[in-house]
Amino acid sequence: MSFFQEENDEYEDVSTVMVRNSHLDLMDQDILYHLALGSGSHDLRAMFGDVKFVCMGGTPKRMEQFAYRLMEEISYKIPTGTTLQDISRYSYRYSMYKVGPVLCISHGMGMPSVGILLHEIIKLMFHAKVVDPVFFRIGTSGGIGLEGGTVIISDEAVDGTLQPFLELQILGKTVKRSSVLDKKLQWELKSLAEPDDPYPTVIGKTVCTSDFYEGQGRMDGAFCDFTEEEKMEYLEKLKFNGVRNIEMESLAFAALTHHAGIKAAVVCVTLLDRLKGDQIHYPKEVLDEWQQRPQKLVCRYIKKYLSKRGLILNNHCGSVNVKSPRRFKLVQQESESYD
Ligand SMILES: O=P(O)(O)O[C@@H]1C[C@H](O)[C@@H](CO)O1
Numbered sequence: 001m002s003f004f005q006e007e008n009d010e011y012e013d014v015s016t017v018m019v020r021n022s023h024l025d026l027m028d029q030d031i032l033y034h035l036a037l038g039s040g041s042h043d044l045r046a047m048f049g050d051v052k053f054v055c056m057g058g059t060p061k062r063m064e065q066f067a068y069r070l071m072e073e074i075s076y077k078i079p080t081g082t083t084l085q086d087i088s089r090y091s092y093r094y095s096m097y098k099v100g101p102v103l104c105i106s107h108g109m110g111m112p113s114v115g116i117l118l119h120e121i122i123k124l125m126f127h128a129k130v131v132d133p134v135f136f137r138i139g140t141s142g143g144i145g146l147e148g149g150t151v152i153i154s155d156e157a158v159d160g161t162l163q164p165f166l167e168l169q170i171l172g173k174t175v176k177r178s179s180v181l182d183k184k185l186q187w188e189l190k191s192l193a194e195p196d197d198p199y200p201t202v203i204g205k206t207v208c209t210s211d212f213y214e215g216q217g218r219m220d221g222a223f224c225d226f227t228e229e230e231k232m233e234y235l236e237k238l239k240f241n242g243v244r245n246i247e248m249e250s251l252a253f254a255a256l257t258h259h260a261g262i263k264a265a266v267v268c269v270t271l272l273d274r275l276k277g278d279q280i281h282y283p284k285e286v287l288d289e290w291q292q293r294p295q296k297l298v299c300r301y302i303k304k305y306l307s308k309r310g311l312i313l314n315n316h317c318g319s320v321n322v323k324s325p326r327r328f329k330l331v332q333q334e335s336e337s338y339d
Pocket residue numbers: 057058059108109110138139140141212247248249
């Protein structure tokens with residue numbers, strides 16, 4: 001029986017997000033610089049207190065598209081004549097959209113970019129007193145022995161040497177943080193893959209690198225000092241060790257959410273099979289459709305979660321099917337005050 005059918009739901013909310021930094025208590029305000037938000041300048045509780053899901057992916061366009069998909073799926077309406085607002089547009093760094101209880105945010109490329117975003121989003125959750133949020137990364141990746149268009153739910157994020165740690169240099173010392181992802185969430189997501197989906201959805205290990213070219217064993221960058229044989233030996237070693245895909249954010253995403261006690265999942269589509277080549281040569285329309293596959297899966301999860309609790313929004317603006325009125329307020333309409 002899947003968790004969606006269980007009588008007693010273990011997913012009932014229990015605690016607000018905590019930060020592991022006592023210095024924040026001593027600050028009169030906290031400026032979330034890269035989000036163009038702050039605890040002094042914005043009522044973060046009113047704006048974000050109802051958030052339940054935080055979804056991140058590389059590009060602003062993908063996350064805007066995901067926000068519009070969610071609006072459709074959960075019948076979330078904004079006033080006629082208006083559009084979804086990019087809440088962080090004045091940061092000129094990340095884009096953030098809010099659709100009822102779901103935040104959709106672009107994280108840019110690579111671990112430093114997603115790491116900075118996670119610090120500020122975790123603090124945002126803390127200031128807003130958000131209760132037990134679930135974080136998703138919906139991304140793209142290179143497959144290992146899997147055709148383009150395959151959806152992979154990461155069961156573990158590891159570095160290029162297959163270590164399940166994020167290594168950070170803090171005050172000149174190396175600090176390791178375990179990159180742990182929630183097992184149950186992975187299987188819940190997997191259970192939402194439909195037999196009719198014209199592509200496979202698999203669970204597997206994800207290698208996270210700090211580079212797209214040499215770091216992922218590509219021979220088509222500006223530099224390359226290894227041979228085809230050495231590259232294939234490495235990629236085959238990854239395959240042998242259960243690695244299904246390679247991307248650039250999962251390690252920091254898993255390590256920092258785990259450090260904050262936040263449940264998280266990484267769902268990526270493959271854009272090619274790295275055992276067959278390096279260049280991403282598929283037409284744009286094909287790549288666009290593939291990029292939507294992780295979105296569909298996560299959308300199914302969110303929709304089921306909300307439906308199960310009678311929280312799918314009603315079909316008219318500003319109204320919610322309220323079982324839990326303290327949460328899931330509509331704050332999108334307040335976007336004017338975000339400026
Ligand atoms: O979420 P995205 O599609 O940006 O993830 C991967 C990893 C890098 O950010 C990027 C490289 O093309 O795609």
